[in-house]
Amino acid sequence: MHIETYEWLLYLHGDLDPGRAAEFEAHLAACDECLAAYVKIAAGEDILPEQAAAIRAPRTATRAVLHRLRWAGLTAALVLFFILVSVTPPGRTAWASFILSLEKFGNALSDTFQVSEENNGTIETVNQTAVAANGIEIKIDQVFVESDQIYFSMFIASDLIAEENSYLYLENDSLTLNGEETSLGYAWYGPRRGGIVPAETQENEIPVQGMFRIGYPKQDYSQEKNLAVHMTIQSLYHVGLRAGKYIEGPWEFDFVVDGTQLERQTHTIPLNVSFEEKGRLYALTELRTSPVRTRLTVERVNPTLFSEWVNQESGETERYYSSSTNLQGFVIADDQGNEAEISLLEYDQPFTSEVKVRYFLFSERDDNPYEWLKDADSLSVTPYVSSLDFVDTGVEGIKKNLALESFRIDLTNGENHNEK
Amino acid sequence: MNREKILHTLQADTVDEPIEEQIGAYANYLKKIIFGILKDPTDSEEAYLEITQKIMLAASSRRGENFKAWIARIAINHCIDRKKRSREDAICVPLENLEHERPDSADPLAASILSPRELLLAKESLAELQEIIAGLPEIYQAVIRLYYGSGLSMKEIAQELELNPRTVETRIFRARKMISEQWRNHAH
Structure with a gap:
């Protein structure tokens, strides 16, 4: 943090x-x-x-998502949607038009993750109608299942988000996978936080807000062909120009997805490489690549102690470690001249009671190295860190930071070595 | 600050300018950094003198780092050490004496060396920030106020609110993100 x-x-x-x-x-x-x-x-x-x-x-995944989706295909889709809505009564009928327009212009997750045509099917579009309560309609759009995460995109349509700086938070939502309660991670905004309103608004137009949501399953469902998903959003919280207020649902969703789709095309390679930045020790522990994204798992071996407390009741000492890091990401390259940045930090946990702080760094949305990485035998890896000694060289992207010494990892036998 | 000025700042110490004059040029900058941590005019003045001495002594061992960042690092670490020492010493001071150390009405911003305009801007920012916090959903306000305003650990906050510690961590995380986003929007 x-x-x-x-x-x-x-x-x-x-x-x-x-x-x-x-x-x-x-x-x-x-x-x-x-x-x-x-x-x-x-x-x-x-x-x-x-x-x-x-x-x-930082160019977090969230920011990249917002950037990717802001004005492109979805805006166009929504303009069409509003045109269609303007000639139909608002409500459930409007969603039918909306879904039609999405089919034409693409979906939130596959657009965001730039999944190419040949790999289509790794992200599943949920075939379920929107659920309405208290004048707000919610539609689950797409889903994909990784071994330790499950991603959802959804759209929320409501007049409440018509005004600028007005948005809806998900409150009291829960997720059940195959009947097992699953913890939900953070939610973030999709296309445009304050709702998407076309330049010339028409009567009956309903602004739409995109949301993304992540679940952290307790077990791996990526081998589950028929994964039963039940999601409940108990209430929403509206923040606008006036004081915020709760809107009670519930909005409930039941559907089945094929959890194996993405896993079938995922390559996971355990790594055992360490490197150091001014006394800060890191270990690269895993490389995972799929048509959706590529991920490097990094552990900070010696994190800074953030706080220390003696629990009055138990007498035990509680320690929290800062997850702060100067690490900005990596550049990976093969021998054929292919290169990619792995630098999107997805979840910035403020602090942790774990002595090892773990980071997941992901590939850029529009530069997933999957196609060349899945066949690579070895990789050159260069870590980049932020530094107060920074001098602007005009270089864009992760390379504007300070490069640490590169090392090579062998992807064929799982044995990795530093080439220092 | 434009690019030329930044480069000039970075290279300032490479010209034949005595270190005292270089430090003198950043006196206000250093004093604001120092006061922000110590929050006491007398302490800050003393610390400033100690820090300038430290900078002069360390000047020969400096290896081309950005001068402003380098002196800020020395100043901040010195102030944090000083404050830590005074906290340790304060353990021996009777409670009734401590109560007079900082009256409730003391306003660290007002006592600082900010110009009237800077002071006004800081107060406006603070008022906006407090408004944003007050506008958070109640469930987030409860945890975030305890997080900032009490010395409780996560587990103690969880006990206080009868929540799971994991829920407290998540709510603090989300509340910080919400405040941060909204504050950034206000600022721009």
């Missing part, structure tokens, strides 16, 4: 409990990225403007 910029303002104003402030200070003493953010708030100065901006606005 990095301390959020707004949290430094709370810190400066003395709005934090002294214990929490001490935690932030412990983090500040060890983290160059937060030092840049603190200096910006405390002294109003960018130590290194371009680098600081890059630090505080």
Whole structure:
């Protein structure tokens, strides 16, 4: 985790409990990225403007999704949808038109992950009608199952999101897979947070907000041909210009998906490579590539202690470790001149009680190396880290950061070695 | 700041400018960084003198890092050490003495060396931020207020609210994301 910029303002104003402030200070003493953010708030100065901006606005998966979907196919699809809606009564009938337009223009997950034609079918489109409650309609759009994650996209149609800076949060939602309760991860916005409204609005037009949702199954369902999914959204929370309010559902969804589709085309290679950045030790433990995306799993072996507490009741010491990292990602390359960036950090867990902090870094949405990586025998890997010694060279992407020493990994026998 | 200025800043110490003058050029910058952590004018003034000495002593061992980032790192680490030491010393101070250390009415922003305009902007930002926090759904407000305002651990917050610790972690994560997003929107 990095301390959020707004949290430094709370810190400066003395709005934090002294214990929490001490935690932030412990983090500040060890983290160059937060030092840049603190200096910006405390002294109003960018130590290194371009680098600081890059630090505080990492190209996370969420951001990439928003960028990818903002104006492209879906906007066009929705314009058509609104035209169709304008001649039909609002409500369930409108969704029929909407679904038709989606078929023509593509779906949220396969668009987002740029799944090519030949690999179609790895992401499943859910064939279920929208569910309406309290004037809000929700439609589950697509789903894909990985061994440890399940992704959903959905669309929410409501007049409530017509105004700018107005959006709906999912509240009290739950997911059951084959009858087993499954924890849900974070949700984020799809096409456009405040709803998509065409330039010339018509009467009866219903703004639509896209949402993505991740489930973390307790067991691996990627071998399950008929995976029964039950999702319940108990309520939504509307935030707009006026005070927020809850809208009660429920919106319930039942459908079956083929969990094996993506797994059949996934290659997983365990790795055992370590590298160091100024005393910070990392281990690369897995490479996984599929038509949807490529993932490198990295563990920070010696994370910074974020806070330490003695539990008054048990007398035991609880320790939390900061997940802060200067690591920005990797460039991987084969011997044929193919190259890709693996730099999207999906989930930024603030801190953890685990002594090893684990990061998942993903390929760019429009640059999944699957096609060449699945046949590669060995790879050259270069880690990139942010650094206060940064000098702007005008290079774009992950390579504008500081490169650590490259190493080579052997993908054929699972034995990997440093070439230092 | 434009590109030329940044490059000039980066290269400032490579010209024949004595280190004292280089530090002097960043006096206000350093003082704001220092005050932000120590929040006491007298302490900050003392720390500033100590830090400038430290910078001068360390100047010869510097290896081409960005000067502004380098002095900020020295200043911040010095202040954090100093504060940590004073916290450790304070363990021996009777509670009644501590209560006078910082009156409730003390406003760290007002006591800082910010210009009137900077002070106004900081206060506006803070008011906006508090408004955003107040606008969060109740379930997030409860955890985030305890997280920032109490010295409780995750497990203790979970016990206090009768929630699963994992739920508390998730709510804090989501609340921070919501505040951060909304604050960024306000700022732009």
